[in-house]
Amino acid sequence: MELTRNEAGIETVLGVLKQQFGERFQTGESVREQHGHTTTWLGNQPPDGVVFARSTEEVSEVVKVCATHKVPIIAFGTGTSLEGHVNAAAGGISIDVSQMDAVLEVHAQDLDCVVQPGVTRKKLNEHLRDQGLFFPIDPGADASLGGMAATRASGTNAVRYGTMKDCILSLEAVLPDGRVIRTGQRAKKSSAGYDLTRLLIGSEGTLGIITELTIRLHGIPEAMSSATCSFPSVEAACNAVIATIQMGVPVARIELLDALQVKACNAYSKLDLPETPLLLLEFHGSAAGVAEQAETFGEIAEDVGGTGFNWTTSSEERTKLWQARHDAYWAVLAMRPGAEVVATDVCVPISRLAECVTASQEKTAELGLIAPVVGHVGDGNFHTSLLVMKDDPDEMARGRAYVSWLNETAIGMEGTCTGEHGIGQGKRQYLDAELGDATDVMRAIKVAIDPDNIMNPGKIF
Amino acid sequence: MELTRNEAGIETVLGVLKQQFGERFQTGESVREQHGHTTTWLGNQPPDGVVFARSTEEVSEVVKVCATHKVPIIAFGTGTSLEGHVNAAAGGISIDVSQMDAVLEVHAQDLDCVVQPGVTRKKLNEHLRDQGLFFPIDPGADASLGGMAATRASGTNAVRYGTMKDCILSLEAVLPDGRVIRTGQRAKKSSAGYDLTRLLIGSEGTLGIITELTIRLHGIPEAMSSATCSFPSVEAACNAVIATIQMGVPVARIELLDALQVKACNAYSKLDLPETPLLLLEFHGSAAGVAEQAETFGEIAEDVGGTGFNWTTSSEERTKLWQARHDAYWAVLAMRPGAEVVATDVCVPISRLAECVTASQEKTAELGLIAPVVGHVGDGNFHTSLLVMKDDPDEMARGRAYVSWLNETAIGMEGTCTGEHGIGQGKRQYLDAELGDATDVMRAIKVAIDPDNIMNPGKIF
Numbered sequence: 001m002e003l004t005r006n007e008a009g010i011e012t013v014l015g016v017l018k019q020q021f022g023e024r025f026q027t028g029e030s031v032r033e034q035h036g037h038t039t040t041w042l043g044n045q046p047p048d049g050v051v052f053a054r055s056t057e058e059v060s061e062v063v064k065v066c067a068t069h070k071v072p073i074i075a076f077g078t079g080t081s082l083e084g085h086v087n088a089a090a091g092g093i094s095i096d097v098s099q100m101d102a103v104l105e106v107h108a109q110d111l112d113c114v115v116q117p118g119v120t121r122k123k124l125n126e127h128l129r130d131q132g133l134f135f136p137i138d139p140g141a142d143a144s145l146g147g148m149a150a151t152r153a154s155g156t157n158a159v160r161y162g163t164m165k166d167c168i169l170s171l172e173a174v175l176p177d178g179r180v181i182r183t184g185q186r187a188k189k190s191s192a193g194y195d196l197t198r199l200l201i202g203s204e205g206t207l208g209i210i211t212e213l214t215i216r217l218h219g220i221p222e223a224m225s226s227a228t229c230s231f232p233s234v235e236a237a238c239n240a241v242i243a244t245i246q247m248g249v250p251v252a253r254i255e256l257l258d259a260l261q262v263k264a265c266n267a268y269s270k271l272d273l274p275e276t277p278l279l280l281l282e283f284h285g286s287a288a289g290v291a292e293q294a295e296t297f298g299e300i301a302e303d304v305g306g307t308g309f310n311w312t313t314s315s316e317e318r319t320k321l322w323q324a325r326h327d328a329y330w331a332v333l334a335m336r337p338g339a340e341v342v343a344t345d346v347c348v349p350i351s352r353l354a355e356c357v358t359a360s361q362e363k364t365a366e367l368g369l370i371a372p373v374v375g376h377v378g379d380g381n382f383h384t385s386l387l388v389m390k391d392d393p394d395e396m397a398r399g400r401a402y403v404s405w406l407n408e409t410a411i412g413m414e415g416t417c418t419g420e421h422g423i424g425q426g427k428r429q430y431l432d433a434e435l436g437d438a439t440d441v442m443r444a445i446k447v448a449i450d451p452d453n454i455m456n457p458g459k460i461f
Numbered sequence: 462m463e464l465t466r467n468e469a470g471i472e473t474v475l476g477v478l479k480q481q482f483g484e485r486f487q488t489g490e491s492v493r494e495q496h497g498h499t500t501t502w503l504g505n506q507p508p509d510g511v512v513f514a515r516s517t518e519e520v521s522e523v524v525k526v527c528a529t530h531k532v533p534i535i536a537f538g539t540g541t542s543l544e545g546h547v548n549a550a551a552g553g554i555s556i557d558v559s560q561m562d563a564v565l566e567v568h569a570q571d572l573d574c575v576v577q578p579g580v581t582r583k584k585l586n587e588h589l590r591d592q593g594l595f596f597p598i599d600p601g602a603d604a605s606l607g608g609m610a611a612t613r614a615s616g617t618n619a620v621r622y623g624t625m626k627d628c629i630l631s632l633e634a635v636l637p638d639g640r641v642i643r644t645g646q647r648a649k650k651s652s653a654g655y656d657l658t659r660l661l662i663g664s665e666g667t668l669g670i671i672t673e674l675t676i677r678l679h680g681i682p683e684a685m686s687s688a689t690c691s692f693p694s695v696e697a698a699c700n701a702v703i704a705t706i707q708m709g710v711p712v713a714r715i716e717l718l719d720a721l722q723v724k725a726c727n728a729y730s731k732l733d734l735p736e737t738p739l740l741l742l743e744f745h746g747s748a749a750g751v752a753e754q755a756e757t758f759g760e761i762a763e764d765v766g767g768t769g770f771n772w773t774t775s776s777e778e779r780t781k782l783w784q785a786r787h788d789a790y791w792a793v794l795a796m797r798p799g800a801e802v803v804a805t806d807v808c809v810p811i812s813r814l815a816e817c818v819t820a821s822q823e824k825t826a827e828l829g830l831i832a833p834v835v836g837h838v839g840d841g842n843f844h845t846s847l848l849v850m851k852d853d854p855d856e857m858a859r860g861r862a863y864v865s866w867l868n869e870t871a872i873g874m875e876g877t878c879t880g881e882h883g884i885g886q887g888k889r890q891y892l893d894a895e896l897g898d899a900t901d902v903m904r905a906i907k908v909a910i911d912p913d914n915i916m917n918p919g920k921i922f
Contacts, residue, residue, distance in 0.1 A: 107810065107812060108707070109703050109707070109810075109811060111706065152651075158650060162627075165656065165659070166627060175902070179898055181899040181902060182896070183899055184877070184896070185876055185877055186810045187809055187841055187871075187875070187877040187880060188808065188810075188811070188840045188841055188842075189619060189840050189842065189877075189881065190613075190808060190879065191613040191879045191880065191881050191883040192895055193663070193896060193903050194660060194907075195663055196902055196903065198626070198660070199656060199906075202656055219706075219707050219708060222709070242570050245680075246570070246572065246593075248682055248683070250711070284709075285709070286753060286757075288749065288753060289750060292747060292749060292750065347650055347651060349573070349648060350570060350571050351570035351571050381648075381650065410648075414648070416651035416652075418653050419650050421652060423654055430653075434646065435642075435643070435645070435653065436642065436643065438642040438644055438654075441642060441657055442654050442657065444910060445660075445906055445910075448906060448909035449902060449906075460654055
């Protein structure tokens with residue numbers, strides 16, 4: 001799908017939206033740049049204007065105006081996606097839904113809630129806490145729930161609670177012609193027709209704008225415990241993970257940090273962990289249950305050469321450990337002043353994980369790159385944080401070569417080029433390699449629903 | 462989408478397939494009738510011929526022949542679906558995949574396997590048992606996995622293990638033009654493009670024929686326990702279910718039988734359960750874990766008026782109880798010699814379940830119908846087994862009126878007209894009521910992928 005700027009259409013739409021939205025339609029350079037992509041090595045492509053929408057009806061109005069004049073529309077939540085998802089590749093209008101941030105309904109008995117797309121995961125959890133409920137998906141950033149749905153996000157808790165595809169009961173969305181649809185009701189399951197909920201989840205704003213989400217919740221566990229264990233090799237750590245999952249231990253988080261990442265965290269978070277591969281775990285359940293889970297894991301870890309196994313239910317210690325995990329990005333940045341981090345993510349069958357991580361470490365060494373690894377290893381998903389000087393063209397070329405190599409390697413291991421970041425602009429070239437003719441079916445769906453290609457053009461395809 | 466028989470095309474295709482498949486293409490009346498629908502009150506609409514396919518390539522060949530002549534294709538697994546899914550509404554060719562029944566790969570470390578679509582769930586579990594693995598979805602019938610995917614099946618274990626949408630990593634499918642696609646690789650999660658896996662799951666053969674499935678597995682739990690508890694009312698039983706799930710007890714099965722169903726089971730299975738609403742549960746986990754789960758449930762049940770709470774880890778007692786649950790259909794049949802059972806299913810938010818079941822009981826009494834209730838109540842899903850004399854037009858009319866009322870009532874309670882049976886032919890009239898304009902998007906997808914409407918025409922829409 002080739003992209004060209006529709007200058008005349010854009011000009012007209014700018015005038016109409018200014019009139020309709022006044023102060024809530026902005027065209028200043030800094031606002032526009034902030035709504036183009038910033039958290040990636042892809043260049044910033046600002047939209048021509050930004051509408052701060054406050055309701056589904058307003059989103060529908062904006063879409064209708066843009067549809068009439070065939071002008072691109074890009075939904076914006078918090079701008080924390082990582083593959084250029086909010087860049088305006090052919091210009092157009094950014095619809096910022098961050099002011100649509102109401103928790104509309106909480107149904108405690110049904111363990112679900114209805115929210116607007118601009119609600120962030122932390123805000124939702126603050127809202128729910130007093131009712132003993134929580135929303136488990138944690139991609140790191142305090143992203144908006146609409147954006148998390150659009151990119152099929154997941155994160156550290158996915159090994160137990162699934163990804164966004166598993167946590168949403170239904171969606172309300174504005175179609176490319178401005179019509180508003182609802183993909184389901186509030187039943188926990190349904191066999192009624194095509195699964196449009198899952199079709200929109202991960203569609204990256206290319207089929208419609210998500211304006212409301214009905215989300216599955218969980219009761220806050222009675223008890224939580226955390227554990228750490230060091231391993232002589234990535235392979236030993238991965239073997240512990242495989243055995244843990246095969247035993248059916250319902251681990252809530254199981255994260256791998258490679259030796260380089262542990263070193264970075266020690267320095268940044270003032271820890272004294274052994275600088276070898278580390279697993280960091282969290283268990284949820286009854287008081288007896290989390291103790292049993294931790295002990296079972298401890299035995300498994302010891303069997304495969306784990307050392308320094310340590311677990312705690314102390315909230316203070318848990319927070320300290322997980323804070324270090326969450327600060328992994330900042331810890332990496334601090335390793336090399338002036339450098340920037342480029343995050344990439346792949347996911348492979350867990351039986352191939354150790355091989356993939358080890359090969360990745362060898363490849364970065366060969367290319368003279370610094371790239372610590374963190375992984376949601378219960379799912380076979382890992383990230384490398386490539387630490388690069390963006391003004392060094394040679395290093396950037398080596399970085400790009402590495403990312404290509406990593407994606408192709410993961411695909412060759414029956415894995416995927418992205419476990420949770422999405423395709424966006426950055427991974428389009430790998431989609432065909434991974435899925436072949438299936439991408440033709442995706443394109444046919446895109447054309448059927450958005451024939452004028454106005455919904456986030458230049459993404460996925 | 463109007464249906465007319467393409468007589469000339471069908472005639473041509475019959476000749477071509479006879480030549481290509483010889484004995485494995487059959488046109489005898491009994492084979493054709495057996496491949497039209499039998500397990501519903503909808504009339505039998507046999508296909509014009511049945512191909513017994515043995516490979517993806519053969520399925521693709523048949524589809525290409527049918528596509529050339531615009532002749533309908535209906536996939537057939539075990540024929541156990543309940544809403545007319547395999548009826549040949551405009552004639553055409555049934556592709557019977559029951560001979561494509563190989564378990565192709567088992568990846569124990571990854572907890573997944575690759576199977577052909579004709580493998581049944583029981584056959585898969587027999588194959589896996591020695592490796593300590595199991596596939597959890599249990600819709601009652603020993604259905605084929607391809608068919609279970611096509612109807613988005615679930616059943617008693619869904620409260621813990623999810624539905625078919627949660628248990629499939631990727632699919633291979635033959636498109637309406639004969640091309641073969643694969644919707645994903647073996648990674649446990651992916652954010653690469655549209656979720657075609659979930660689009661095909663529940664598409665009821667209207668978008669393509671599933672020819673291979675990559676399925677998520679689980680380790681066989683170390684321990685299992687079963688429990689029963691009687692309640693003074695459906696409402697009390699539902700309150701126990703709600704509290705159990707809110708507490709985060711990871712119950713593996715939680716089934717409701719209403720008083721009439723208990724009475725039928727007592728008579729048929731020689732039990733002496735109190736003839737009041739009953740919950741039948743199963744817990745999976747460690748030995749300590751299943752004991753704790755059962756005890757927690759027992760306390761909850763007592764709080765809401767449950768009596769006769771009883772739990773056991775004895776395999777013999779568990780089997781006896783669950784056999785009675787699985788024989789519920791036969792127990793109902795035995796209540797009224799000469800009558801047939803028409804099964805229907807709806808699913809509502811669990812907070813509305815007691816109200817919906819109670820209203821249903823009142824409605825059947827008002828209409829003079831016999832309709833015991835069993836429910837996968839952890840999901841808010843229940844079935845009524847309408848016991849009718851098919852040759853009594855007045856009773857059949859009352860039965861139809863009841864089913865319409867039930868679907869509309871469930872939809873009115875923010876529920877769905879089908880939790881697990883699918884739309885097929887029998888529930889098409891409720892889809893628009895439930896999903897409104899969203900069905901236009903489904904139709905657009907159908908037209909984009911199957912422009913000649915040759916894939917199972919007359920189903921869903």
